[in-house]
Amino acid sequence: MRVNAFWSRAILAILVVCLLGRASECMAQQSANHDDWKAEYAERIRATLENRRAQKPQFQKDVQHTTPDFIVYVPKVEPEKLGDCYNDHFQVFEGPKGMLFATVCQATCEGSLDQHVAFMRSFDRGKTWEEPRVLVGPPTFDSDKPIASWGFAMTSESGRIYVIYDQYQEGKVSTNRQHTGFMMGCYSDDLGETWSEPQQIPMPRTSNDSPDETIPPEWVVWQHPLRLGPERKYLVGVTRYAAPQLHSKYRTVTEFIRFDNIDADPEPRDLIVRWFMTDDRVLTKGTYCEEPSIVKLPDGRLFALMRTGIGYPCWSVSDDLGENWTEPEILRDRDNGTPFLHPISPCPLYDWEGGTAGSGRYFAMIHNKYNFDDKNPWQNRGPLYLIAGTYQANARQPIWFGEPQLFVDRPSGNSFYTSVTRIDGKTVLWYPDQKFYLLGRYIGEEWLKNAPKMNEAR
Numbered sequence: 001m002r003v004n005a006f007w008s009r010a011i012l013a014i015l016v017v018c019l020l021g022r023a024s025e026c027m028a029q030q031s032a033n034h035d036d037w038k039a040e041y042a043e044r045i046r047a048t049l050e051n052r053r054a055q056k057p058q059f060q061k062d063v064q065h066t067t068p069d070f071i072v073y074v075p076k077v078e079p080e081k082l083g084d085c086y087n088d089h090f091q092v093f094e095g096p097k098g099m100l101f102a103t104v105c106q107a108t109c110e111g112s113l114d115q116h117v118a119f120m121r122s123f124d125r126g127k128t129w130e131e132p133r134v135l136v137g138p139p140t141f142d143s144d145k146p147i148a149s150w151g152f153a154m155t156s157e158s159g160r161i162y163v164i165y166d167q168y169q170e171g172k173v174s175t176n177r178q179h180t181g182f183m184m185g186c187y188s189d190d191l192g193e194t195w196s197e198p199q200q201i202p203m204p205r206t207s208n209d210s211p212d213e214t215i216p217p218e219w220v221v222w223q224h225p226l227r228l229g230p231e232r233k234y235l236v237g238v239t240r241y242a243a244p245q246l247h248s249k250y251r252t253v254t255e256f257i258r259f260d261n262i263d264a265d266p267e268p269r270d271l272i273v274r275w276f277m278t279d280d281r282v283l284t285k286g287t288y289c290e291e292p293s294i295v296k297l298p299d300g301r302l303f304a305l306m307r308t309g310i311g312y313p314c315w316s317v318s319d320d321l322g323e324n325w326t327e328p329e330i331l332r333d334r335d336n337g338t339p340f341l342h343p344i345s346p347c348p349l350y351d352w353e354g355g356t357a358g359s360g361r362y363f364a365m366i367h368n369k370y371n372f373d374d375k376n377p378w379q380n381r382g383p384l385y386l387i388a389g390t391y392q393a394n395a396r397q398p399i400w401f402g403e404p405q406l407f408v409d410r411p412s413g414n415s416f417y418t419s420v421t422r423i424d425g426k427t428v429l430w431y432p433d434q435k436f437y438l439l440g441r442y443i444g445e446e447w448l449k450n451a452p453k454m455n456e457a458r
Helices: 002-062
Strands: 070-073 086-094 100-107 116-122 133-136 148-155 161-167 182-188 199-201 218-220 234-241 252-259 273-276 289-296 302-308 314-318 349-351 361-366 384-391 399-401 405-408 419-423 426-433 437-442
Touching: 070 086, 070 116, 070 426, 086 148, 086 419, 086 426, 086 437, 100 148, 116 148, 116 161, 133 148, 133 161, 133 182, 234 302, 289 349, 302 349
Parallel strands: 252 289
Antiparallel strands: 070 437, 086 100, 100 116, 116 133, 148 161, 161 182, 182 199, 218 234, 234 252, 234 289, 252 273, 289 302, 302 314, 349 361, 361 384, 384 399, 384 405, 419 426, 426 437
16 A cells, blocks of 8 residues: 555645646747747738838828828828727727717737727817827837727717727637737726726626637627617627637637626716627528628618628628527528628628618628639739618518719728717718728718619518
8 A cells, every 4th residue: 555655745846846837838838929929920010010111201191091071090100109090999989078089009019018908089070180099008019918809889978988999818818819818998088088997897608719718709890889779789790700710610709799788877887788699599601600780770670781802791680679580691782682792701791870870771882793712712802892772672682772883992992890870960981091090081972873772672
């Protein structure tokens, strides 16, 4: 017995040494991977800055290329102050007293170590804007703060502004540092002048997440939530990224979330977040089905448009205010009509008369091209087109669209993570041109002239 006990202790000691050695090796490897990643982005940042500095004399001319009506922000390209060569997920929303607010995801280049969420204000209906203020995340490349991404905002009835975002946890990544993180939130009670400390918002895990529960889910919200749920509760679509072992089935899926108690002004950690079409009920269409935009139809149903990897955008309908959705179908100009071509790129859809109007008049943005011989679904997106749509009461696809109209003729870089507001009765599309300039442009009646007649399907 003594011999067995001796050898048991010896074997245990050996195992402990081996495990400690393996843990040390894993930590060293993780540190090395982090250092490699930082070195990689250091080179990308250097190249980005050199390129943008060389272009800076042309900024004031180039910013006019898309004929904007509002110039919100032209990057300073001053890395010692703020990483601002990358500006994306530009969400403008209305506040009290005619104010406009905006959140934007910034960095020196996309996905780099200084990716952060910034906040902006306009006191004169978008004519002039304050400089971006970093809310969360690292303001510069040499900061020790972890990445914060994809901020989106909601305003309660009292005027409290919530900003929710994706907070990366160092070393806890499944496939992409920009998308893997806790759901976090902060708020302001003084029109964005000061902000609370961030708090974690509970987020349920699903069978599509990593089996390693130390790795947070991978998720993105890209549109501004709208009061489309019951009793005007905020609703928004979510892109959920599947864990690597599920990639043969799908890479991304669409889910939906509703914020049930925003108007009670809770602390972020006490927000009641309801998840719909999740786990084994997610919306899918091929390997990728993501980045939904939601509009209200005149009959009270909701209509969502999503980008996919099959060469076409797809749509789905909910008849219970966002809790259940139909199987995604390919977007066509009308029932049994011509499908619209589109790569994996944003395809935002908006109500022309405002977020919750249910006006029956809509517009979306597509690229109107797809090369089926190119196996890369993120192929060059090319110019961007606007398609105008109208509600069709008796149609299977409840919004029909007219011919695509050229909106931006840049040969590339037209990945528009946009938002819409109404200013003095006019519709403004806010967009990050080349993920660089932050701009706004009126979408007037002239863009809707070639849409099908309302209820033509009758």
